[in-house]
Each structure stands twice: as structure tokens, then as C-alpha cells.
Amino acid sequence: MKNKTKRVFWGFFSLDYKAMGEYLEEMAEKGWMVEKVGRYTAKFRAIEPQKIKFYVDVFKEGGPLTPEKTESSEEYRRLCQESGWTFITSLDYLQFFYAAGDSEPVPIQTDEEIEQKIVEHTLVRTELRGVLIFAILAVYILFRIIPVRYTNLLRFTGVISTYLYPVLCIFTAIPAVYIIVWMIKARRNIKNGLSIAKPTLKSARRRIRAFYGSVWIIVLLYVLSFIIDAFFMPGIVVYILLGPGIGAIFGSSIRYLVKKNKISGDSVLNYIVIGTIIILIFIWVSGPSILEKTEDIYKVDSIPEGYPIITLKEISKESSQRGELSREFRRSMSPIVPKHHTYYEYENLGDSSKSIRIKYYEAINSYFADIIFKGITEELEKGMKWRGMTIFTKNIITDDEMRKLWDMDNLALTEERDELIIQKGNIVLHVDNYSEVMDFNDIEIRELIISRFFSDSTVEN
Amino acid sequence: MAREQLKNLTEPMYYILLALSEPQHGYGIMQEVEKRTEGRVKIGAGTLYNLLSRFEEEKFIVQLSEENRRKTYTLTDEGIEILTEEYQRLKQLVSDGSDFLEGRVR
Numbered sequence: 001m002k003n004k005t006k007r008v009f010w011g012f013f014s015l016d017y018k019a020m021g022e023y024l025e026e027m028a029e030k031g032w033m034v035e036k037v038g039r040y041t042a043k044f045r046a047i048e049p050q051k052i053k054f055y056v057d058v059f060k061e062g063g064p065l066t067p068e069k070t071e072s073s074e075e076y077r078r079l080c081q082e083s084g085w086t087f088i089t090s091l092d093y094l095q096f097f098y099a100a101g102d103s104e105p106v107p108i109q110t111d112e113e114i115e116q117k118i119v120e121h122t123l124v125r126t127e128l129r130g131v132l133i134f135a136i137l138a139v140y141i142l143f144r145i146i147p148v149r150y151t152n153l154l155r156f157t158g159v160i161s162t163y164l165y166p167v168l169c170i171f172t173a174i175p176a177v178y179i180i181v182w183m184i185k186a187r188r189n190i191k192n193g194l195s196i197a198k199p200t201l202k203s204a205r206r207r208i209r210a211f212y213g214s215v216w217i218i219v220l221l222y223v224l225s226f227i228i229d230a231f232f233m234p235g236i237v238v239y240i241l242l243g244p245g246i247g248a249i250f251g252s253s254i255r256y257l258v259k260k261n262k263i264s265g266d267s268v269l270n271y272i273v274i275g276t277i278i279i280l281i282f283i284w285v286s287g288p289s290i291l292e293k294t295e296d297i298y299k300v301d302s303i304p305e306g307y308p309i310i311t312l313k314e315i316s317k318e319s320s321q322r323g324e325l326s327r328e329f330r331r332s333m334s335p336i337v338p339k340h341h342t343y344y345e346y347e348n349l350g351d352s353s354k355s356i357r358i359k360y361y362e363a364i365n366s367y368f369a370d371i372i373f374k375g376i377t378e379e380l381e382k383g384m385k386w387r388g389m390t391i392f393t394k395n396i397i398t399d400d401e402m403r404k405l406w407d408m409d410n411l412a413l414t415e416e417r418d419e420l421i422i423q424k425g426n427i428v429l430h431v432d433n434y435s436e437v438m439d440f441n442d443i444e445i446r447e448l449i450i451s452r453f454f455s456d457s458t459v460e461n
Numbered sequence: 462m463a464r465e466q467l468k469n470l471t472e473p474m475y476y477i478l479l480a481l482s483e484p485q486h487g488y489g490i491m492q493e494v495e496k497r498t499e500g501r502v503k504i505g506a507g508t509l510y511n512l513l514s515r516f517e518e519e520k521f522i523v524q525l526s527e528e529n530r531r532k533t534y535t536l537t538d539e540g541i542e543i544l545t546e547e548y549q550r551l552k553q554l555v556s557d558g559s560d561f562l563e564g565r566v567r
Contacts, residue, residue, distance in 0.1 A: 057507045074530055075487075079506040082488035106491070110505035111473060111512075118511065 004046035010037060011208040013175060014123045015182050017094055018196075019204035021054040024096070026201070028052040033098075037091045051101030055085055057108045060118045062093040064126070065268050067261040080108055093122040112196050116186045119196075124183055131176040138169045150375025153336045153368060154361070155233070156225035157240075164218050171214040178207065232332040235291045242290070243283050250275050298330045307331060308452045309343040312354055315438045315445060323349035337363045337372070357432035360453060366409065366425050373423040376430050377412045380419065394419070406446060413440070422449075429453050470547045473504050477512055478544045484525050484535040487513065516540065 012020050024034050029051060032044035057080075061072045068090055077087040077095070084105025085097035099105045109115040145152060145162050152158030186196045230237040254271055257263045263271060303309055307329070324347070331341035339362035346355045359376075363369040383393030395415040403411035410423040420431045420440050429449070438445045470478070473494070480493035490513075491504050504512075513534060516522040521540035525533045536544065 059507075060511065071530075075532060076507070076510045078530060079487045079510055083491060083506040085506065106503045106505050108505045108507035110503060111471070111508045114508055114511050 005035065005043055006032070006046075007041045007043050010040055010042040011212045012204055013178060013207055013211075014092070014094065014127065015119070015179060016199050016204040016207065017056045017058060017123075018198045019201045020056045020094075020096075022201040023204075024054040024056075024098075025052060028054075034088060034096065036089050037094070037096060039091070053099045053101055053103070053105075055097045055099070055108050057095045057097065058093050058115070058118050058122055059090070059095045060093070060122055062090060062095065063122070064092045064255065065258050066092075067264060068259050069261065083108070093126070113190050116190050116196055119186070120183060124179055127175060127179045131173075131179070134172060135176075138165075138172075141165060142169070148371055150372040150379075153363070153372065154332055154334055154340050156228045156334050157222065157237075159334045159336050160218075160221055160225045164221060168215065168218045171211065171218070174207070174211050229332070233330070235293070239287050239290055242287065243279070246279050246282070250279060298328045300327055300329045303327075303329055303343065304331075307339070307341045307343075308360060309358060310356070310448060310452055312345050312347050312356055312437060314448065315356070316354070323347045323353075335364075336368050337361055354435045354437050355432075356435075356437055359430040361428040361430075362456075363426045363428070366423075369423050369426045369428050370410070372428045373410045373412075373421060376421050376428070380414065380421075402441075406450065424454050427454055427456070469550070470543070472502055473508065474512060475544070475547055476502055477504065477509065478516070478521065478536060478540055478547075481522055481534055481536045481540070482544075484533050486531045486533045490534075 012023075027034065027044060028047070029049055031047055031049040033047045033052070034042055034054075035045050036043040059073060059076055061070070061076075066073075073090070073095075080095075080097055081087060084099050084103055085108060086099065088096040088098055090096065097108065141161070142165070145165060148162055149158075152162045189196055226237055226241070254263075254268065254275070257271075258268055309329075312325075326346045326348070328344040329341065331339075333339060340360065342357065342359045344355070344357045347353060361369065361372050363372060377396050380394040381396050383390045385391075396412050397415055398412050402413075406422060408422045408424045410421075412421045413419065417440060418433050418436065420429075420433065422429050431449070433440070440446070476494040476498060477490055480490045480497070485493060487506070487509055491506070491509060494502055494504055513522065517524065517534070519539075520537055521543055522534045523537050525535050527533070
């Protein structure tokens, strides 16, 4: 019994610190005494069920980057101990104390005006700072995903980001709204000579459910999306997770060192700045090599069934002289584009080479196919940014007569006629013809492409 | 500005400064205030800690010694001055009130 411990989820908003005491009292009556409180979990030890009083106070000299034990915190805790409150643990600014159930110690805070000012300078400021950082990040990400980018429609994580990220932003605004309402109410109450409203455990629990419930559902969807995407494109997923992964490990390490008093003062900020710079350089340097190393997994000998392609052999009108052949195939899926694949074939003929690249997109309807078609043409027109320069920009032309001949909803070509983008119904096809292995005006080529890729297109009226 | 904010001391502030007319450590102050006011004014440890920090910042009190991490404080000349000002103000309040109220109460 003595050594029996358990961890429970701890989702309280820091401003609900007064409700935490009520919760801990409830737990003690059930036979669980709190030992340690973390950001997301709390550790409890089994005891004889009993009445214990708890007090959760806000210590203005605490904080996420302050060691657990400092000279001032020791002095403060000693003062509390002498007045009848025994220190248990701390979480940033929050300090947890207990007293015997039948004792009547003086509450740790007896001046609500001072208490309200401390809370505003500590909890409210920290929470608002967090919300502000998130808001800046959210606006940046929203600008990157809206208007809808066709590349985001091709991956599960992309679709989730495009359509659920704005919802996530709204839910994470809940704490900000709560903080502001709390601050206004507390100021008004103090001004009118009233007490700071004590949140009930019930209302604190309701906030936990509303916030974490929704956020968890979205996070779970993100995790599932990552797993599915990792199956199709492991390199990109590793690259995306590299930054947050290293960042989380680095952040936790810094926090641990600060809490254990191994580093303090200005050196904390120096460590954070230097560490962040090293991480960014590492990602910048190692990212391309990670992506490159995973390239080989796409080299294939055979193509899975159900994924249409055309080969160099089929379109080549020249002699049957064959060179060394290299084939790459990559596929992915998403709820909006259930089938998407890229096929690349390269033939080394010694003194020359031939290649063909096709990108096939099968969306759930023509609306999304239209977004993909426009996205590809805009991307070609914009070109690529490289070391401050824009390279590979293409002029896109439309040929209405050709579109009618091909019987397509949309048709676009690069001015050099080395790339063709066509859309019919829910299907989009992008063909690269850099080595000019085919003539897009050739009737046989046209019929081959139409019969191979567009026989199943869904045309909506 | 800070001095301006402390122009009118609250009851706990007044009694804490009064208790520090003699060197005292934190818990001693709490006991002294409770004793002096016969339990009417009770000061919580957190409130006391914050007020002592503020008084120290304003130089109303000064730390005399530290034994076993127990700090002992006493009033400075500035602290005595602000306490005297407050005493005069309270005396004036009582005097102004007594002119009118004493007769009525009787």
C-alpha cells in the first residue's frame, strides 16, 4: 500500500489553481495523496483515505525557467511551513501545500488585491505570451495553407492541415478567451471590494473536457495521418518531424537542467538561442541528405496493378535499341485525392538519354481536380526559388483547339511544348516530355494517353 | 510612483511595519500582528512574503541577518517616516470623526 502510486491526467488551466485544491482534497478522501504535479500528469501515492486541506498558491518568483529550489522559494516555503502549510511540490509558478484536515491554518494569501496582481504578473502574462506565440505561428501557417494548395490535397497531413488546422486554432483560442475574461472579472471584483471568483471543480473540469477533448481528437487525426503518409513517403515525414522532434527533446532538456539548478540566469537564454541556431543549421544541412537517402526506395522493377503508366517503349518510334533503364514509382493517397502517383522512366543510351515523367491525380470530384490543374500550372509559371533567384519559370499556353481534340475540360502546355497538363472530370495528368520522346499532336500518342488515363474519369454536369 | 501607491497603508501593511519596530523574522511578524490585534488581523505567509519584498524594494525595511535561512528585518528611517505619516493620518481621521460622532454615540 505504502509504495503504491499512480499517475493521472492533469489538464487544469493554471488560472484554475483554486479548483486544484478542491480536486486534491477529493483525491485524498479517496486515498490518494499528491506527490508531484507535471504539465500533463500528476503522481499520487496511496494513503489511508482521510480529510486533508490543500492550498495552491502562486509564487511570483517561480516560473517555467526558474529552478525548483531557490533561496527565495526556500524562504517563502519555510514561511508557509511555519504558518501551518507543508510544501508538497511545485509546477512553474504554482506551489502546492497541505495541512491536516482538522487544523485551521491562516490561508497563505489574505490580501486579494495583492493576489490578483501576482496572478496577472505571472500566470496571465505567461499564458498570454504562449497564446501570442501560438497566434503568430497560426497566422503564418494559415497563410501557407490558405488559399488551398494542391500539394496539400495529396497527403493526409496536408488535408488535415488545410481543413482542420483552422478548427484547431479556434479551440486553442479557448484559453486566451478564458484568461481575458478571468482578468476582467478579477479586476472588477477587486475594485468593488469583492473576492476573486473561485472556480468550481466542476467548471474547471468542463474547461478541461472542452479544450483537451477537441484538441486530442485533432491531434489523434494528425498522428494517424502521419502514420499513413509515412507509409507512402517516409523521407518527407522524417523531414517534417525532425524539427519538432529535436526541438521537443532540446526544450525538455533545458527545462530539466533549469529545474535541477544546473543552469540559471542569463545562461538559460544563451543556451536556448545557441541551441535553436544549431538545430536550425542541422535541419538545413541534414534535411536534403535525408530526403536523398530515401530516394532509392522509390526505384522499382514493376508497377502495382491499378496505377496507369505509359512507358518509353510504348511511345518510342525509333529503333528497338534499348539502353540501361531506370524506373521510379511513388504513390500516395489522401481523402481528397485517393489515387496519386508519379512514374519516372530514364533510359541511358550512352551518348544520349531519354526520359518521361507522368504525374497522375485522381481526385474525389472535378472541383478538387480543377484546384490541382490550376495549382500545377501556377507552380510552373512561378518556377523555383533557389539562392534568392527564381529559376525554371515556364510560360503556360492554352490551346482551345487542342483541348477540343483531346476532349478535355482543361488543357495547358508549356511554351516549349515539353510539358502537358490535362484535366477531365476528376482526373488530372501532368506529362513531362523534356527529351521530346513524344509529340503531343500525334494522334496515336493522344489516343494512348486518353485510353490509358481517362477511361475512368467522372464527368460531372 | 511606488511610494505614491503606498501612501495609504492597508491594515496588514500598517501592522507589519509596526511589528518591525523591533527586529523580527517572517513568522515572528505574523505572530506579533495576531497578538497585537488579538487575532483580528491575520496575515497569510504568501501575503507577508510579498509585502516584505515590496517594503524591502521601497527601502522601508532592511534585512538585518539571516540564520538558518530565516531572514530578520527591521524598519529603516524611511519606514519609520511612512509609518509616522500613516499614524498622523489615522489620528486625523479619528479626530475629525470624534468631533461629530462622539456626541452622537453618547
